[in-house]
Amino acid sequence: MDLNKSNVYECWLNYKHLPHNFDDEYKRFCSYIVAKSNPPIINSALEELKFAFTRFMGRMPEVLDSYPDSDCILVGTLDDAADEALRVSRGDLPEDGFMVHKFERNGKNVLAVIGKNEKGALYGVFHLLRSMCCGKPLAQVQGIDGPRNPLRVINHWDNLSGDIERGYAGKSIFFKDNRIVSDLSRVKDYARLLASVGVNGVAINNVNVHQVETRLITDEFLPDVARIADVFRQYGIKLYLSINFAAPVEIGGLPTADPLDESVKKWWRDVADNIYKYIPDFGGFVVKADSEFRPGPFTYGRNHAEGANMLAEALKPHGGVVFWRAFVYNCQVDWRDRSVDRAKAAYENFKPLDGKFLDNVIVQIKNGPMDFQIREPVSPLFGAMEKTNVAVEFQITQEYTGQQKDLCYLVTMWKEVLDFDTYAKGQGSTVSKVVSGSLFRMEYGGVVGVSNIGDSKCWTGHPLAQANLYGFGRLGWNPELSAQEIAEEWVKLTFGHDKQVVDTIVSMLMASRDIYEKYTAPLGIGWMVNPGHHYGPNVDGYEYSHWGTYHYADWKGIGVDRTVATGTGFTAQYREPVASMYENIETCPDELLLFFHHVPYTHKLKSGKTVIQHIYDTHFEGAEEAEGLKEKWLTLKGKVDDEIFDMVLERLEMQIKNAIEWRDVVNTYFYRKTGIDDIHGRKIYK
Numbered sequence: 159m160d161l162n163k164s165n166v167y168e169c170w171l172n173y174k175h176l177p178h179n180f181d182d183e184y185k186r187f188c189s190y191i192v193a194k195s196n197p198p199i200i201n202s203a204l205e206e207l208k209f210a211f212t213r214f215m216g217r218m219p220e221v222l223d224s225y226p227d228s229d230c231i232l233v234g235t236l237d238d239a240a241d242e243a244l245r246v247s248r249g250d251l252p253e254d255g256f257m258v259h260k261f262e263r264n265g266k267n268v269l270a271v272i273g274k275n276e277k278g279a280l281y282g283v284f285h286l287l288r289s290m291c292c293g294k295p296l297a298q299v300q301g302i303d304g305p306r307n308p309l310r311v312i313n314h315w316d317n318l319s320g321d322i323e324r325g326y327a328g329k330s331i332f333f334k335d336n337r338i339v340s341d342l343s344r345v346k347d348y349a350r351l352l353a354s355v356g357v358n359g360v361a362i363n364n365v366n367v368h369q370v371e372t373r374l375i376t377d378e379f380l381p382d383v384a385r386i387a388d389v390f391r392q393y394g395i396k397l398y399l400s401i402n403f404a405a406p407v408e409i410g411g412l413p414t415a416d417p418l419d420e421s422v423k424k425w426w427r428d429v430a431d432n433i434y435k436y437i438p439d440f441g442g443f444v445v446k447a448d449s450e451f452r453p454g455p456f457t458y459g460r461n462h463a464e465g466a467n468m469l470a471e472a473l474k475p476h477g478g479v480v481f482w483r484a485f486v487y488n489c490q491v492d493w494r495d496r497s498v499d500r501a502k503a504a505y506e507n508f509k510p511l512d513g514k515f516l517d518n519v520i521v522q523i524k525n526g527p528m529d530f531q532i533r534e535p536v537s538p539l540f541g542a543m544e545k546t547n548v549a550v551e552f553q554i555t556q557e558y559t560g561q562q563k564d565l566c567y568l569v570t571m572w573k574e575v576l577d578f579d580t581y582a583k584g585q586g587s588t589v590s591k592v593v594s595g596s597l598f599r600m601e602y603g604g605v606v607g608v609s610n611i612g613d614s615k616c617w618t619g620h621p622l623a624q625a626n627l628y629g630f631g632r633l634g635w636n637p638e639l640s641a642q643e644i645a646e647e648w649v650k651l652t653f654g655h656d657k658q659v660v661d662t663i664v665s666m667l668m669a670s671r672d673i674y675e676k677y678t679a680p681l682g683i684g685w686m687v688n689p690g691h692h693y694g695p696n697v698d699g700y701e702y703s704h705w706g707t708y709h710y711a712d713w714k715g716i717g718v719d720r721t722v723a724t725g726t727g728f729t730a731q732y733r734e735p736v737a738s739m740y741e742n743i744e745t746c747p748d749e750l751l752l753f754f755h756h757v758p759y760t761h762k763l764k765s766g767k768t769v770i771q772h773i774y775d776t777h778f779e780g781a782e783e784a785e786g787l788k789e790k791w792l793t794l795k796g797k798v799d800d801e802i803f804d805m806v807l808e809r810l811e812m813q814i815k816n817a818i819e820w821r822d823v824v825n826t827y828f829y830r831k832t833g834i835d836d837i838h839g840r841k842i843y844k
Contacts (some may be wrong), residue, residue, distance in 0.1 A: 255304025355631025
């Protein structure tokens, strides 16, 4: 590891900021590291400790295979600590979990980091280093911990050309010019970042698998794919590939990709067998099928379970899994037909198939029923699939939330989703319990995030967008953490312990989602972005607007009626009491009002404001508060790294321009539509 890399590149693993209690609690352990074995993942843990301690102490610690006559840190698995009186058995530790425990040996203190397996030891080391850097007292660091979700996976939408679909941080770190890059040093640094927050899987290519990417599963590319897998393996991360369901036809020479055809089944078995020759711990496939023009089983009159199970059968002998995305809808429907509702599509497609998927299929469900909007309800499919492995899909990359030009800390949204009560088995049946597998006792499940990184110097384009990648991993590990706690951790690790710096940046992060929502889409309506690239305002800009605007705004009212009584009936997909809450306009939360109800502009919200006045007010407020973000950041000049300061300032200035444009376009649109003046007399029409 390079001790001279820039702060902006090292993210939260820079180890340059020591808390006030370091000398009293941790310094004595940092000179000697004991490791009785050093297989690859343990070796990664040792390298991390050596790197951090060299930064802390100004000298390299010694790594020994036996105890020194001094205080030290012990790193290993339960097998390595078999002769120690740790009073813990294998059954006491969760899978991939660890224990941190201080004990005395021959009059010297030993701080033991013991994993149930190698990955657990690595996670324990990162836990210890994170706790050290955040100033957490040693007494609170000790104990047992482990991941709540068995699968914590990043999906990259990278193409072999090097371009990234919905990428806002430069080019791919894996691919360039239709080849896999030769220098994997940046991939190794990325693996460190992911392992430090507990991510254990990465799919490296786009779910929209184009012609050249279809060949990633062939001998042409597999030797180089295996090189990437070798790097990730050192950090306990399995590699996955997105596959083209039509591959048997497109590259296999078969006349069909029918999942029930025996020749197709054999073709995929042969493919899987060959992949595992190159990558023995290959994680499996990610599949987008029968959605947005991607091929799938519908072509052959088959359903999603039949398609997914065919692939699962090919992977099962090797321990692989299939992530089958539930993002399925007819994008060519006529939106003028108000009985048609895209929000209902995932539930209608997958609920009837509950219990028909093989046990190594995971249905990957977007957090909301639509498409990663700044505000939408939680998908009703969570809690509806009682006999199926499911995972929640979050979009870390900010496609509809500012594209890493605008600051938008998404952990607050994800926390709301994970805490949402589905009532699937009564009160307390939260989404986090559903996706972890604990609610319905399923083997697989977890969290999936669409990556927000590229080859930009700071990884994420906007340095503060690193908080979203960090937060995704931390929530995946422990959904009980609060968005505030995660923000404070990230800021201390990245910027240090100066109170003004911590308070200022945390306050910016925690306010940012509300600010973005205020100057963009009101009351849960969503979508009002430019078609195609999805940045900037276009009130009638839904992708298929030539069939009518998505939000159904006219001169009298706005919103989508999704009630059972008079609308699409979407509310019936939820269990009680959620269904009734959304059905009834009096109990529907205002922030989702227009998602569930079509109302006149003069409808009064619970705040007492009319809908039209709320639209005017929030867009003015959002633009003003975007300017306030810049003012807060300017107070930190000289207190944060100069390079980071300048990069963030540039992005905040972009955000101010964007917020003003949103304010003016949206307010003008609704003033023209309604002819209703702002009660405060502000200039609306532009």
